[in-house]
Amino acid sequence: MRERQSEILTLAGEMIQTKGYDSFSYNDLSLRLGIRKASIHHHFPKKQELGLAYLKYRFEAVKDIENQLRNSRMNPPQKLQAFLDLGVQAIEEKKICPVSSFQADRWNINEEMNKVLTKIEETELSVLTSILKDGQSSEEFFFIGEANDQANLILSSMKGAILYAQGQGLEFFQSTMKQIVTNLKGSPNV
Numbered sequence: 001m002r003e004r005q006s007e008i009l010t011l012a013g014e015m016i017q018t019k020g021y022d023s024f025s026y027n028d029l030s031l032r033l034g035i036r037k038a039s040i041h042h043h044f045p046k047k048q049e050l051g052l053a054y055l056k057y058r059f060e061a062v063k064d065i066e067n068q069l070r071n072s073r074m075n076p077p078q079k080l081q082a083f084l085d086l087g088v089q090a091i092e093e094k095k096i097c098p099v100s101s102f103q104a105d106r107w108n109i110n111e112e113m114n115k116v117l118t119k120i121e122e123t124e125l126s127v128l129t130s131i132l133k134d135g136q137s138s139e140e141f142f143f144i145g146e147a148n149d150q151a152n153l154i155l156s157s158m159k160g161a162i163l164y165a166q167g168q169g170l171e172f173f174q175s176t177m178k179q180i181v182t183n184l185k186g187s188p189n190v
Contacts, residue, residue, distance in 0.1 A: 005043045007033060009057060012050055017095035021051055021105045048110050051102075055116040058098055062120050066127045076135030077181065083128060084177040087158055091165045091173055099124070100159050125151050132184075141184040154180055 011032055015024040026047065030037045044050035065086070069079050090097060102109065102117050109117070128151035135141030143150045157180060165173035 002043075004035075004039065008040055008043055008050070009054055013054055013057070013098060014095070016051075016054065016101050017090065017093075017098050020101050022108055048113060051109060052113050052116065054098075055102065055113055055120065059116055059120050059123070062123045062127075066123060069127060069131065076131055076138060076140050077185070079131045080128075080135065080141075080181065080184070083131065084158060084180070087162045087165075087173055087177070088170065090162055091170050094166065096166065097159055097162050100163065125155060128155055135184065142186050143184060150184075 008029060011029055012024070015028060019028075026037045026040045029040055033040075040050075044053065065083075069082065072079060072082075074082065087097070099117070099120055102113070103121075106114065106117065125148065129148045132141060132143070132147040132150050132154075136143070136147060157176060161173045161176040164176075
């Protein structure tokens with residue numbers, strides 16, 4: 001990817017995580033980058049093309065996380081903690097999850113963007129489901145129901161805790177994630 005295009009994409013990602021996809025403009029980007037809007041339009045003729053490029057970038061990042069966790073020698077509780085810790089950086093940078101940002105704007109984005117967003121969601125849930133299944137098989141995690149249902153619960157709690165932590169602070173997120181892990185490590189007789 002060319003340097004200018006990469007700069008635009010990076011700043012767009014920051015704005016998506018702080019303002020939301022619908023709440024920033026090419027004018028915002030041009031002012032922050034010190035370039036003309038025409039330069040942005042040269043790389044991304046329409047905002048939806050910029051949004052799609054960013055979503056594809058995020059999808060590749062999620063696939064990288066999936067591969068790192070899959071190939072890691074960590075045990076399931078360590079993998080889960082590594083996954084949950086992904087929220088800490090966003091909170092410390094006063095950002096929200098980029099996927100959550102697009103989910104909030106889901107009805108305002110085109111079909112192609114929605115397809116990539118859905119692939120990201122499915123990959124996140126797949127990663128978490130795999131970790132939970134492995135933990136259940138190794139008797140390191142105990143929960144009632146199916147691993148994919150538990151993954152839905154954990155992922156939605158994680159994303160919600162990232163949002164709440166914007167006002168309540170990092171401790172809110174950390175204590176919520178600690179409770180999730182504690183619940184999973186509970187008694188096998190529950």
